[in-house]
Amino acid sequence: MSKKSNNLRSSRWFDKQDLPGFVHRSTLTPTGLHRRDFDGKPVIGLLSTWSDINPCNLNLRALAEEARQGVTAAGGMAFELPAMSISENLIKPTSFLFRNLLAMEAEEMIRAYPLDGVILLGGCDKTIPGLLMGAVSAGVPLIVLTSGPSIPKDTPSGVQGTGTTVWKFVDSLRSGKLDEEDFKRFEDEIMTTPGHCSEMGTASSVAAVCEALGIAELGSTMIPAPDGRRSQAARNAGRRIVEIASAGTLTPRAILDSRAFDNAITLLCALGGSTNVIVHLLALARRLGISLPLERFDNIARRVPLITNVQPSGEHLTSRLYAAGGIPAVLYQIRDYLNLDTMTISGKTLGESLSPPAAIDNDVIKPLSQPVKQGPSLIVLKGSLAPAGAVLKTSAADGALFRHRGPAHVFEDVQTMADTIDDPSLGITADTVLILRGVGPVGAMMPEWGMLPIPGYLMKQGIKDMLRISDARMSGTAYGTAILHAAPEAAVGGPLALVKTGDIIALDVENRRLDLLVDEAELDRRRRQWQAPGKLISRGYRKLYQDHVQQAHLGCDFDFLAGGEESTLPDGLFDGWVGGW
Numbered sequence: 001m002s003k004k005s006n007n008l009r010s011s012r013w014f015d016k017q018d019l020p021g022f023v024h025r026s027t028l029t030p031t032g033l034h035r036r037d038f039d040g041k042p043v044i045g046l047l048s049t050w051s052d053i054n055p056c057n058l059n060l061r062a063l064a065e066e067a068r069q070g071v072t073a074a075g076g077m078a079f080e081l082p083a084m085s086i087s088e089n090l091i092k093p094t095s096f097l098f099r100n101l102l103a104m105e106a107e108e109m110i111r112a113y114p115l116d117g118v119i120l121l122g123g124c125d126k127t128i129p130g131l132l133m134g135a136v137s138a139g140v141p142l143i144v145l146t147s148g149p150s151i152p153k154d155t156p157s158g159v160q161g162t163g164t165t166v167w168k169f170v171d172s173l174r175s176g177k178l179d180e181e182d183f184k185r186f187e188d189e190i191m192t193t194p195g196h197c198s199e200m201g202t203a204s205s206v207a208a209v210c211e212a213l214g215i216a217e218l219g220s221t222m223i224p225a226p227d228g229r230r231s232q233a234a235r236n237a238g239r240r241i242v243e244i245a246s247a248g249t250l251t252p253r254a255i256l257d258s259r260a261f262d263n264a265i266t267l268l269c270a271l272g273g274s275t276n277v278i279v280h281l282l283a284l285a286r287r288l289g290i291s292l293p294l295e296r297f298d299n300i301a302r303r304v305p306l307i308t309n310v311q312p313s314g315e316h317l318t319s320r321l322y323a324a325g326g327i328p329a330v331l332y333q334i335r336d337y338l339n340l341d342t343m344t345i346s347g348k349t350l351g352e353s354l355s356p357p358a359a360i361d362n363d364v365i366k367p368l369s370q371p372v373k374q375g376p377s378l379i380v381l382k383g384s385l386a387p388a389g390a391v392l393k394t395s396a397a398d399g400a401l402f403r404h405r406g407p408a409h410v411f412e413d414v415q416t417m418a419d420t421i422d423d424p425s426l427g428i429t430a431d432t433v434l435i436l437r438g439v440g441p442v443g444a445m446m447p448e449w450g451m452l453p454i455p456g457y458l459m460k461q462g463i464k465d466m467l468r469i470s471d472a473r474m475s476g477t478a479y480g481t482a483i484l485h486a487a488p489e490a491a492v493g494g495p496l497a498l499v500k501t502g503d504i505i506a507l508d509v510e511n512r513r514l515d516l517l518v519d520e521a522e523l524d525r526r527r528r529q530w531q532a533p534g535k536l537i538s539r540g541y542r543k544l545y546q547d548h549v550q551q552a553h554l555g556c557d558f559d560f561l562a563g564g565e566e567s568t569l570p571d572g573l574f575d576g577w578v579g580g581w
């Protein structure tokens, strides 16, 4: 469907019969294009985080080729633009540091090139959030195309995913139930296909909420990575982005309004999805200038039941969820909680796009009246220990600790914690509240260290959960009563910085309270004595991060990137200039 249109952004590069037009067209001759090909075709960017150092994204190059075929068939032209690949398990010090860098790269790349629309190809945890944050700021029409979950391994002891199963194996090893040989065999078998983690971890949760937001094709995100139907989804995305770019009306801002965000949160709650999605949605909303207070997550979670029986909140993996109808089946089940009149990339509303599934596997997608677990799947806590908020994934935690008072044991850094946690002389008991601080966005770029380990000697006694608090994040595949994202963080003087080992901490989930039971005069004295940690980073991107990252309840984006209309150069300012000549 080739369509002449003077409204296309790319026409500023290619339509003019002048020196810049000549340069722009002739520059692309080595790709096989001829000047007659520039006849008003929409130009589509395939922004891909493919890299062979990132197996979660290993199929993205093939998917980009499929998407290119869809673009060409629909009368557009596609160019693949490699973007920073963030491999969750390999990149140091933490993948989260690079989400904002990828977002900046994506935004500037889209703005700088003659693109009328983009397909965002990502998979591993931070890739889609980074691409998406950048793309909404650039403002061109977009479609999200994810790599899809990896294929889990079928074993005599059950189906093994790549995330939650690992944590359980580690726990079994520490409690003496597994030996080193079992663990080595597990290492050889655990990750054998391309694709992202196969639980409802961060990657799956981010992908899923893109369907609820209306920016990924309904039903596309849970298709396993090696499944041919993912190639079909890629071709569909290619065809559809040409139509959207040609029409020019379905911009990100036309789709992503506050009701779409409510839909995303509603789905997240029904899935028992990752707490990392909270941070990403907060950042995305702020980029769009949409008011999304942290409390909104709690308000929605109070009424939406957890109905998806997938790890870590349930039993199965995303392969079973896909077989049970995938995200559209979950959305259909929770339709009464959704804003059905929100727009999607299909050009139809969410309500028009949903239809009754042929059959629902009630073991995987539960009826509303029989949820996987009673109560909200996540909560937002406030109190003297986290005045700006903290989050707890209640669906993956032990309800026995939801009303708890216990003495704090404070770890100042993760290495000390790792070196000493198993030392019985620390006096840690099952009632102790384990605290790790200084690991928030400013302090340590907010790594996934929030699932603090339980001392091995307690695990051997059968203790499976303890109350843990940090200003860090937690892997979406992890579990436990881990209170995360405490804000303000310790490194900027938040109350977490004032806790001493032995202080009593009180958690009251029902009343959403997290308090440090130390009298105000004593806290004042500690506050006056507190000294901010010295800033160790003096240059480069990490300094920019340290100086400008916002707190967790604001999404940890940079302060200078949030809100307002997308900034762009005035039309025509550089159109007559040929860079490099």
Ligand code: FES
Pocket: 056, 087, 088, 089, 123, 124, 125, 163, 195, 196, 197, 201, 203
């Ligand atoms: Fe890439 Fe889990 S390690 S999605």
